Every structure is written in structure tokens, then in C-alpha cells.
Amino acid sequence: MERESFEQESVAAVMNENLVCIKVDREERPDIDAIYMDAVHMMGVRGGWPLNVFLMPDAKPFYGVTYLPPQNWVQLVNSIRNAFENHHTELTESAEGFAQSLQMSEMEKYGLQSDGAAYSVEVLDAMFDRLKARFDEMDGGMDRAPKFPMPSIYKFLLRYYDVTQNPEALAQVELTLNRIALGGIYDHVGGGWARYSVDGEWFIPHFEKMLYDNAQLLSVYAEAYSLTKNPLYEDRLRHTFDWLTLEMRNEQGGYYSALDADSEGVEGKYYVWEAEELKEVLGDDFDWFASLYEISDAGNWEHGLNHLHLTKDIEIVAKNKGVYFDNFENHYRETLQKLHSHRQSRIRPGLDDKILASWNGLLLKGLVDAYRASGHETIRESAVQLGAFLRDEMFKDGTLYHTYKNGKATIPGFLEDYASVSEGLVALYQITFDEAWLRLAETLLDKAISNFYDESDGFFFFTDEKAETLIARKKELLDNVIPASNSILAHALYQTGTILDRVDFVDSADSMLDKMSRLLNTDIQVGTNWAALYCQRVAPTAEIVIIGPEVDDFRKDFDRFFIPNRVMAGTKSTSNLPLLEGRTAIEGRTTIYVCYDKTCQLPVFSVEEAMNLLSKID
Secondary structure, eight states: OIIIIITOHHHHHHHHHHOOOOOOOTTTOHHHHHHHHHHHHHTTOOOOSSOEEEEOTTSOEEEEESOOOHHHHHHHHHHHHHHHHHSHHHHHHHHHHHHHHHTSOHHHHHTOOOOOOOOOHHHHHHHHHHHHTTBOTTTSSBSOSSBOOOHHHHHHHHHHHHHHOOHHHHHHHHHHHHHHHHSTTBOTTTOOBOSEESSSSSOSEEOOEEHHHHHHHHHHHHHHHHHHOOHHHHHHHHHHHHHIIIIIBOTTSOBOOEEOSEETTEETTTTOBOHHHHHHHHGGGHHHHHHHHTOOTTOSSSTTOBOOOOSSOHHHHHHHTTOOOTTHHHHHHHHHHHHHHHHTTSOOOOEEOOEEHHHHHHHHHHHHHHHHHHOOHHHHHHHHHHHHHHHHHSEETTEEEEEEETTEEEEEOOHHHHHHHHHHHHHHHHHHOOHHHHHHHHHHHHHHHHHHBOTTTSOBOSSOTTSOOOSOOOOOOSOOSSOOHHHHHHHHHHHHHHHHTOHHHHHHHHHHHHHHHHHHTTOGGGOHHHHHHHHHHHSOOEEEEEESTTHHHHHHHHTTSOOOSEEEEEESSOOOSTTTTTOOOGGGSOEEEEEETTEEOOOBSSHHHHHHHHHHOO
């Protein structure tokens, strides 16, 4: 629409004559986007972007649309001008009605209330059964197209499996992650995932690469690898990290927002191949490579173009097609690297080089999880550098800022920033045992409680109480492709509160989860990140404390295992942290304490012994 309408002088002239045109970057101002998206839903319009909303001079909305072709757009603009001049009273009344509806509380809107019920596996089973009814058991994911990766769904399923050992949950996660890892939504040449698949088979993506998708998928694949040891998952972790480092990282250690889908005005041109070009690049390797990916002169997609896509593991495909040979896997990787080097000479997609605190917080958590699963020290180093970037460049005078560009942080942070960065920092503490990260997380959470908390319902507003006044102050409660800021915050409060013995943090997380429980029992798809936290509350959380000279080696050994319901604390000597206070390295030996609700088992001196203790707890 930008290309077809806004950049056309004749269309722009009509707009400028009749409207005050305001363009909002929804990623820089998600608070504005949320208000007017709610408004168009109230108008009966299916939401989406571009989002075009017509407002009265007091910013109250009276009409909205998404995409329109140029002729229809010009007609609408003229009609709006006519209505404003000749039916002003009706428009004013309509806008006032929508504005009043926007003031409805989320508690009322979603029918939330405190149940006060105890956490139970039976409730979890019911949640899973409702989610299972929407599984695509052929291609993975949910039964819809286009197909979006939904990391919080997979996060819930992994935790539900940990609690119940229900094989159906793990089977669906593995099916989905395998298809997302092998399909065309993954960039086989350069690493990283595209935004979504336009079809139901994960074949052709919308080629835009978003930081928030890749950040969350790092976490999911890391957990899945810790559980299954599937080498495919570790490979995707490593190569996605390489792509992030090469193409998305700035000099100070922060990460850019997105790569466009288009280059040279054509979507996907950077990523697809003509068979003739592949022949020139690959030479003698073309035939077996073309067989693997069903490359042809006619193309496996459209317009004679080929896109790399698999449905099964590469070794299985190679053997089925009779092209497997000695040293195949190394040669296959070298062939992809040859394509990557060649592709670098193409005109690249545009880079959205703003850095968002919230998305970088998600990535901080993703890097921590990827390091835990893989043990690659370069990933831990990048996580520490990202933590330092967020602290040094985006946290100023007690305020976390939302966006950073051209050396400057701007726009005071939203709840999503405080929530995501806090969760990332408490995770970063647990792979470094540097208490400064934990204390910074505590500072951000205290600020969130001070400036975003609504005492009337126990949830948190999306905007700071000192922020610009808009026509409504909203709360974000429902999980989507990115989980709701309130659910991310609940996880951060629970983790940090458990380590620091901040009962107020844990109580706040529990209170929010309690109020969401009824909604989870009716429509879990809008609350899977909440449901993941529910899994942690069904059973006691393991508090793993390591003290002694080999603290980092022991921690790294622990991190190989899939233990989602645990927090870790450690020190080489002594610490005043509540979990560490009064505990020592017995006789100078590195000592492990496994505790639940601050009550510890007998200390042990090896990870194997500690894992035995964990396995005996129901």
C-alpha cells in the first residue's frame, strides 16, 4: 500500500488535501497500535496491517480499514471528507462510542476472575486436550494456513510433557519442530527462520526475518535439544546464532529488528534459485543436490524458481533418493556454504536497523537457552555482551528505553520491555552467577510494579503511568506470536522472586495466573505462555545451589539436562543471596544443594548425585 498509494503523488495529493496524515511505526509505538487495533475490531473489521484508522481531532476513532487498492483508497478518503463536513454530529457520536468501549477493563472484556483453585495435573490435562483438538498431525503446528511458528505453544507442550510424560505432547512438538527446521520457512543456506509459511506445509515463507521469531525459536529448539538430543535441533541453533551474529548484530552487541522480505522490489528474490544458476555455482555437485531438493529447470515453486525445502532429515532423503555417499554430511555442509558465499554477492534485503529492548530481551533469553543446551562459549559471550548493551545503552537514569538507533535510546519503555529484559537478565544470571544481572532484573521489576501495576485487578498496564496520555490505557493479557507482556512479566517475577526470596514477586505472578485460569480452561491457544507457567506451579520448583571452586563446571554439566522447573544459584565462595546464604562448600569441595521451598536435601558432591535427588521428587 505504501508503494501503490502513499508514494504516488496523485494519491498523496488527495490525502494531504483532506486529511492530517500521521504514520506510526507500530514497533516503535505498540501502545498506539494496540488501541486502534482494538478499535477496528469493535468496528467489525478483521485486524491486520497496514492499519488505517480515521480519527476525530481529539484522536477518537470512527472508521478503519486494512489494505485497499489505490482507486478504492482515494474514494474512501473523499467519502471521509464528505462525512466529516456533512455528518459531523454522527461521526462525533460514533467516535465517542468507540472511545468509551476502549475504556472497558480487560477483566470485564475477557470475563476474568479469581478462582483460587489449587494447581492440578487434571487441569493441565484438560488444557492439553483442548489444544490437541487443533493439532495438525500431518504437517505439525496447528490446523490452519498460513502457518505461523508459535513458540509459546511448543514451550507449553514441552513443560506439559515434563510434568505428565504424555507421549502425545512430545510427539507433536517433535513433528512440528522437525517440519519447521527442515521446511522452506528455514533458510537452509544462511540460517534463521522467516516470518511464516504462506501454505500449510511450511514450504514457501513470507521471506521477512523477524528478530522476535528467531529469539523465541532459539529457546524452544534449545529445550527440545536438551530433552531429545536430536542433532538437527543443535544444528539449527548453531547456524541461526551464526546468522544473527553475521547479519543482525551491531558493534556494541545489540540486535536489529528485521530483514525485509523484498530485494530489488521482488519478495524472496535474495533466497530463491534458478536451476541454471545452481548448475554454475555447484558444478559436479548439482545433480545430487538437485535430487535432494527437487530442483528443476521448471522450478519447484513458481516462475521457474526453486526454493530449498525438505520434509525429512537430509540423510534419510539422500539414502531414499540413492545419492548418499561417504563423507556425505561434510560435503553437504560445504555445498551449502558455497551457495552462501555466492548469495552474498546478491543485492541484499533491506535491514530494519532499529534495536528494540523487548525483542532483545527475548533474544537474551534465547541466547542463554541456546548456550545451556549446546555449551558453546561463544553464545554465552554474546549473551553477556547483549546484557551489557541493554544495561549500558538502553537503561538510563532508572528508565529502560524502548528503542535504540544511531547511537541514541529513545521512547521510555513499555511493559513488554521491562518484562522481556527482566526475564532475559534473570536467565543470564543463571549461566554466569554474576549477581549484578539478577539485581538489575530486580530493579526493572520493582520499576514495573511502581509504574505499571493496577491495584484494581492485579495486572499491569502496557504503558508507564508517566507516559503520554492516550485515549485509553490498555493491558496486554493474551499470548500470540509474541507472548503477552503480562505473561512474560509473570515468568520473570516468579523466577526472580524464587531466587531472591521476594514473596511479593511470587505472589504477584500467582495472582495473575489465578485470574487467567478460567480463560485457559476455555481457550488455551490465547494463553499458552500462561499455561507454561501453570506447569511450573503444579509441582515444586527445584532450587539448585552450587558452591565451590568448580561452580561453573558443575553448572555447565547441569545445563545439559532438560529441567524446566528449576532455578539455579551459585558462587565460588560466599554470597548474601537468600538461596546461598549460610551454605558453604563442605571441606572445600564443590557442593550441590537441591532444595524445594527453601528446604534442602542432604548436600551432594556430583551432578549425578544431584540428578538422582531430582528424579526422586514427585
